[in-house]
Amino acid sequence: xxxxxxxxxxxxxxxxxxxxxxxxxxxxxxxxxxxxxxxxxxxxxxxxxxxxxxxxxxxxxxxxxxxxxxxxxxxxxxxxxxxxxxxxxxxxxxxxxxxxxxxxxxxxxxxxxxxxx
Amino acid sequence: xxxxxxxxxxxxxxxxxxxxxxxxxxxxxxxxxxxxxxxxxxxxxxxxxxxxxxxxxxxxxxxxxxxxxxxxxxxxxxxxxxxxxxxxxxxxxxxxxxxxxxxxxxxxxxxxxxx
Numbered sequence: 236x237x238x239x240x241x242x243x244x245x246x247x248x249x250x251x252x253x254x255x256x257x258x259x260x261x262x263x264x265x266x267x268x269x270x271x272x273x274x275x276x277x278x279x280x281x282x283x284x285x286x287x288x289x290x291x292x293x294x295x296x297x298x299x300x301x302x303x304x305x306x307x308x309x310x311x312x313x314x315x316x317x318x319x320x321x322x323x324x325x326x327x328x329x330x331x332x333x334x335x336x337x338x339x340x341x342x343x344x345x346x347x348x349x350x351x352x
Numbered sequence: 353x354x355x356x357x358x359x360x361x362x363x364x365x366x367x368x369x370x371x372x373x374x375x376x377x378x379x380x381x382x383x384x385x386x387x388x389x390x391x392x393x394x395x396x397x398x399x400x401x402x403x404x405x406x407x408x409x410x411x412x413x414x415x416x417x418x419x420x421x422x423x424x425x426x427x428x429x430x431x432x433x434x435x436x437x438x439x440x441x442x443x444x445x446x447x448x449x450x451x452x453x454x455x456x457x458x459x460x461x462x463x464x465x466x467x
Contacts, residue, residue: 270455278443280396280458326395338384338449340456342395 237262239329241343248317249351255302256312256346258327266332269310270340271301274324283325286310288332314348322350355379356448358459365436366467373431373462375446381426382448386456387419390443402429436466 248254388396402408402423420432447456
């Protein structure tokens with residue numbers, strides 16, 4: 236069964252420094268997608284970045300990059316030059332594509348990131 | 353682009369009443385919409401998947417008769433919590449995508465409090 240694991244319940248980072256949020260996954264499907272979402276205290280889920288299982292290059296979106304290591308089944312999120320507004324919950328999610336006809340996402344437990352001034 | 357709205361953003365109701373939550377995709381056609389439930393400091397739990405014009409697919413353990421889902425058009429899905437009880441108090445979030453392989457975009461969520 237597919238599973239997403241985020242082992243860091245909480246993280247602190249100094250403003251302007253980089254931080255890595257860990258995510259490991261388990262799936263038997265060869266075709267899948269990995270997502271990162273940000274959830275500020277307001278509750279909305281904000282899409283940050285996507286990595287497909289067949290993508291050869293790591294995804295990047297502005298200050299966000301995804302360190303995709305397929306053999307290790309990890310998809311860590313790297314936030315460069317942290318800002319105070321980055322303080323939020325971050326969720327890693329996966330969607331299997333071959334057998335998942337519904338396209339549903341499975342989420343990890345989340346990591347609460349706090350950026351210190 | 354890819355904006356999803358939810359209404360209401362919060363609702364307080366008495367035990368035993370029904371509450372309807374709307375989820376709309378504003379600038380794209382959502383062939384599939386998803387409904388999630390989230391308790392404080394916890395992850396999102398998928399409740400059901402709905403495809404336009406067909407019955408919703410519920411996750412194991414979710415009561416179909418209690419959480420009624422209707423996906424009447426490509427831009428609107430509704431979740432009705434019937435005969436709500438205090439244990440139904442939670443944050444309900446919908447998401448929408450235009451296809452199986454596409455990114456899901458989330459609504460801002462609805463906070464339900466049942467007294």
